[in-house]
Amino acid sequence: MLEILNISRRYGKNIVLDDLSLTVPEGKVACLVGPSGCGKSSLLRLVAGLDRPSAGEIRLGGAAISTPAKVLEPQRRGLNMVFQDYALWPHMNVERIVGYGLNRKTKKDRAHRVQELLETMQIAQLAKRLPSQISGGQQQRVAIARALATNPNLLLFDEPLSNLDVQLRLEMRKEFARLFRTLGKTVLYVTHDPLEASSFADILVVLKQGRIEQIGNPQDLFAKPRSKWIAGLAGYDNRVPAQIVGDDKNGLLSAMVGPQKVMLPASADIGSGFRGEVVLMLRPEAVLADSISPASEDALRLQGHVLQSLFEGGKWRVELDLGGGKMAAFILNERHAAGAEITIEIDPKAVLLFRP
Numbered sequence: 001m002l003e004i005l006n007i008s009r010r011y012g013k014n015i016v017l018d019d020l021s022l023t024v025p026e027g028k029v030a031c032l033v034g035p036s037g038c039g040k041s042s043l044l045r046l047v048a049g050l051d052r053p054s055a056g057e058i059r060l061g062g063a064a065i066s067t068p069a070k071v072l073e074p075q076r077r078g079l080n081m082v083f084q085d086y087a088l089w090p091h092m093n094v095e096r097i098v099g100y101g102l103n104r105k106t107k108k109d110r111a112h113r114v115q116e117l118l119e120t121m122q123i124a125q126l127a128k129r130l131p132s133q134i135s136g137g138q139q140q141r142v143a144i145a146r147a148l149a150t151n152p153n154l155l156l157f158d159e160p161l162s163n164l165d166v167q168l169r170l171e172m173r174k175e176f177a178r179l180f181r182t183l184g185k186t187v188l189y190v191t192h193d194p195l196e197a198s199s200f201a202d203i204l205v206v207l208k209q210g211r212i213e214q215i216g217n218p219q220d221l222f223a224k225p226r227s228k229w230i231a232g233l234a235g236y237d238n239r240v241p242a243q244i245v246g247d248d249k250n251g252l253l254s255a256m257v258g259p260q261k262v263m264l265p266a267s268a269d270i271g272s273g274f275r276g277e278v279v280l281m282l283r284p285e286a287v288l289a290d291s292i293s294p295a296s297e298d299a300l301r302l303q304g305h306v307l308q309s310l311f312e313g314g315k316w317r318v319e320l321d322l323g324g325g326k327m328a329a330f331i332l333n334e335r336h337a338a339g340a341e342i343t344i345e346i347d348p349k350a351v352l353l354f355r356p
């Protein structure tokens, strides 16, 4: 178990981590997400033992490994780290790199362990190659095999997929999900991409300005983001101002979006009885139908003039003028011509309401 207890890190007057606490139970995967500069790498460096906290304590397996007074050396912590730039030694072949930390083992045991790791990472055929002779994705697999070699109690990942192309990133996400499930290791994983994190995180930790803004499992966090900012990170790209004008008989709220009357689901802090300005946040892909099909009574329907349709590999991102200066974009199955007036039906479960 990794315990981060009231950790702060200051550089002069600049507070980079602010009294942050986080526990990652044995065998669980925690992902730190958040924008550039929110403190993700700083926290990882503290856990790795590459930096000293200004206050607080870090414990691994019950033992203190970092306090302001004492920082246990990185190599004595029983953890290993995988970096964005792989950090492979250029003059060693794959098998030597992976076996590097195993010098206490006999030659036979080391060879056996290396073979096992190469097979786990599905790179056995590359054993004799140098880093310059394999692809970026393969280099990252080698780095992971090396990190696993000494059987560490904790694995740290610092944006390991950000140097890979989109297709390979998607593949590696699946690979990580499989790997983390089968290895059962405790993992702390940093990324700026919440979608990447949500494919394998048990615990998603959203950091903002050195503090935890929200923490939970990915499904809950995506369904109930606590703030507009987190909703934006979680893919609710459309922000449309609306006016709540009354309560509807079905427990919905009647609202105006520009000149249109719509029905909105109540939210935690905007319930029955509320009147006034709200911000509606919608996922572009939350569309149930994009024809004027007979929608159910409760459906949220929005009407708009098409501004443009952009092809996104299979579907269309259609930008709509909703009237009254309100815009939104939705992912639809078909292209709609600029100027056309269309009505779309939106999944009420994928709608969030916030105070402005």
Ligand SMILES: Nc1ncnc2c1ncn2[C@@H]1O[C@H](COP(=O)(O)OP(=O)(O)OP(=O)(O)O)[C@@H](O)[C@H]1O
Binding pocket: 011, 014, 016, 034, 035, 036, 037, 038, 039, 040, 041, 042, 043, 192
């Ligand atoms: N050695 C340092 N001296 C002064 N300020 C620092 C130092 N290291 C980091 N910072 C500051 O701490 C803040 C957090 O940096 P950090 O690298 O942890 O962010 P991050 O969330 O990992 O960002 P990114 O995604 O861009 O890597 C930044 O404002 C950065 O400028």
